[in-house]
Amino acid sequence: MKRKRIIRRILVYMLMIFLAFIFLFPLIWMIASSMKEDVQIFRDMGSLQAFLPPMPGEIEGGYFENYRIAFERADLFRYIVNSLIYTSGIIIFGLIVNSMAGYALARFRIPFAGFWLGVIIATLIIPPESIFLPLYVLVFNLGWVNTYTGLIVPFIANAFAIFLFRQFFLDFPKELEEAAKIDGCSQVGIFFRIIVPLSKPVFATVAIVLFINHWNDFLWPLVVASDESIRTIQIGLQYFMNQEPVEWGPMMAALTVATIPMLLVFVFLQRYYVQGLTHTGSKN
Amino acid sequence: MSQKKRVFSKTKEAREAATGYIFLAPALILLSIFLLYPMGVMFYYSFTDFYILTPDDRSFIGLDNFRGIIDDAQFRQAFWNTVYFTVIVVPVQMAVALGLALLVNKKLKGRTFFRTAYFSPVVMSLVVVSILWTFMYNPSEGLINELLSIVGIPEQPFLTSPDQAMNSIIAMSVWQGAGFQMMIFLAGLQNIPDHLYEAADIDGASTWQKFLHVTIPGLRNISLFIFITITIAAFKLLVQPMIMTQGGPLGSTKSLVYHIYEVGFNYRDVGYASAMAVVFTVIVLIVAIIQRKLASEERG
Numbered sequence: 001m002k003r004k005r006i007i008r009r010i011l012v013y014m015l016m017i018f019l020a021f022i023f024l025f026p027l028i029w030m031i032a033s034s035m036k037e038d039v040q041i042f043r044d045m046g047s048l049q050a051f052l053p054p055m056p057g058e059i060e061g062g063y064f065e066n067y068r069i070a071f072e073r074a075d076l077f078r079y080i081v082n083s084l085i086y087t088s089g090i091i092i093f094g095l096i097v098n099s100m101a102g103y104a105l106a107r108f109r110i111p112f113a114g115f116w117l118g119v120i121i122a123t124l125i126i127p128p129e130s131i132f133l134p135l136y137v138l139v140f141n142l143g144w145v146n147t148y149t150g151l152i153v154p155f156i157a158n159a160f161a162i163f164l165f166r167q168f169f170l171d172f173p174k175e176l177e178e179a180a181k182i183d184g185c186s187q188v189g190i191f192f193r194i195i196v197p198l199s200k201p202v203f204a205t206v207a208i209v210l211f212i213n214h215w216n217d218f219l220w221p222l223v224v225a226s227d228e229s230i231r232t233i234q235i236g237l238q239y240f241m242n243q244e245p246v247e248w249g250p251m252m253a254a255l256t257v258a259t260i261p262m263l264l265v266f267v268f269l270q271r272y273y274v275q276g277l278t279h280t281g282s283k284n
Numbered sequence: 285m286s287q288k289k290r291v292f293s294k295t296k297e298a299r300e301a302a303t304g305y306i307f308l309a310p311a312l313i314l315l316s317i318f319l320l321y322p323m324g325v326m327f328y329y330s331f332t333d334f335y336i337l338t339p340d341d342r343s344f345i346g347l348d349n350f351r352g353i354i355d356d357a358q359f360r361q362a363f364w365n366t367v368y369f370t371v372i373v374v375p376v377q378m379a380v381a382l383g384l385a386l387l388v389n390k391k392l393k394g395r396t397f398f399r400t401a402y403f404s405p406v407v408m409s410l411v412v413v414s415i416l417w418t419f420m421y422n423p424s425e426g427l428i429n430e431l432l433s434i435v436g437i438p439e440q441p442f443l444t445s446p447d448q449a450m451n452s453i454i455a456m457s458v459w460q461g462a463g464f465q466m467m468i469f470l471a472g473l474q475n476i477p478d479h480l481y482e483a484a485d486i487d488g489a490s491t492w493q494k495f496l497h498v499t500i501p502g503l504r505n506i507s508l509f510i511f512i513t514i515t516i517a518a519f520k521l522l523v524q525p526m527i528m529t530q531g532g533p534l535g536s537t538k539s540l541v542y543h544i545y546e547v548g549f550n551y552r553d554v555g556y557a558s559a560m561a562v563v564f565t566v567i568v569l570i571v572a573i574i575q576r577k578l579a580s581e582e583r584g
Contacts, residue, residue, distance in 0.1 A: 009392075012390070016388075016398050019384070019401075019402065020401040023404060023405060023459065024401050026405070026420060026427075027404055030416055042425060046430050097310045101307060101308050104307035104308040108304030108307065109304070110301045110305060110308070111301060116308065116312065119315075120311075120315065125568065127516065127565065129520045129541045130326070130544075130562075130564050130568070131326055131561070133326070133554055133561065134323075134329060135322040136549075137554065138321070138322055138325070153318070154314075154318035156314055157314035157318070162311060188303065215409065218522070218523050218526075219522060219545070234409055234411040241415050241418070241527070246419075251419075255408075255412045255415060259407060259409070262408070262409065266403075266406075
């Protein structure tokens, strides 16, 4: 009996290690290759060496030579800054606009509140992909093509974020607000001075969800920000793919660079993200 | 209540309503301009021959665009490609995600490492993953064929073959997305109370019976949530074929959204593209409504 259990445990571990390899090898290969010359990348491909960084003396110019070349070939720095402006613009305005809407729906007695909530939830079903053409025509007529305004403004209001905020504020203890009301605090004051400071977790969750969604955005930046000066990183990366011949090392370096901001967000803020996800998951 | 007091409370109510609308207004206005208005315009365009280069010469052509869709072989191909992608990805990705969640939910040493490993593809964007895998799938000098040759599997054409291209994209998509749903399943597993398993143990249930009668029912709500989100996400397939195959070979990976993008943006035929977008939206709505119905029936 005991022996059977040990064997089973070993089999489970072997399965888990095999799966870990399947899920990790592209990432490891990408990072390892980003430090190698193209010749080395191809030479190593048939062996375990493919997943290891090159030997110290093996590469001319050092481990970061490909990174230097990548930043030289394309204006990666500009693209990353653009992506950061794009995502942080949506996050900053999105947090303000959506939290206020969520609070109004959770706490104010307003006529047609249920109707507006229904409309907002209904918009969740509209796939953004289906309206990008008329949206582009609209943004074009507003003169916003190739501007940050055109990138950011259409995505500030977010039904999902409003919904998350509303759920959070509904669970918020009413006593605090009532006490503040008795002290003569206005409702605007209550929101900004009491609710917001006490709601950091939901603000963090929404900010991270927005960051991840929009850092990865592809279609909208592709159509609305065609100009080099405003291009985001996800669009800019294609430069390396469409080169003839492809420079593998610098391309791997560029892909790695594009992954770093997301990696940082997940490493430091994963807690909030998973909390938010499971919250919506169980509520639905 | 005295007359005076009632008047006072009425103005108070009015003031509360006004403040509420001020809070709500920015979101409602933005949603109306950038979501509802384009939605309406899309319906309007779909009945016109709007061509971007001649925006003033736009006339109403009734249902002609929709009649065109019926005879459009490219649309049909894109439609079935998208359906195929969705029908395979949804069950496979859910099964993989659940399997991974069950594995990392075991109280084994090093499970944090395994959880992080399975989640790691999520950290890479779809664009990064698509570019990376295009080169991994390269038939003659790609990593995957090199690895397969170690196990003795002959060289595969992957993205260059009409038979394998879509399946290759499916494999990559499942690999990239499963870790995300694993996390949600994991939270669901941890919400199932331990005493249910203990009770099953006392009744002498096997591992399989416990899975079937305790785990699966305990995950019902979360599974539905995951099912709906993966289905809709799968139907919006665009980035992978656009970057990896440009819809080829022989249109075998052209998706609906990709086709709409090409017709509307590259060929500038906004009227016809809008008609296809209307069809796409209606399909997504129908799927969402059916799933919601199923969800409420199972709950009721």
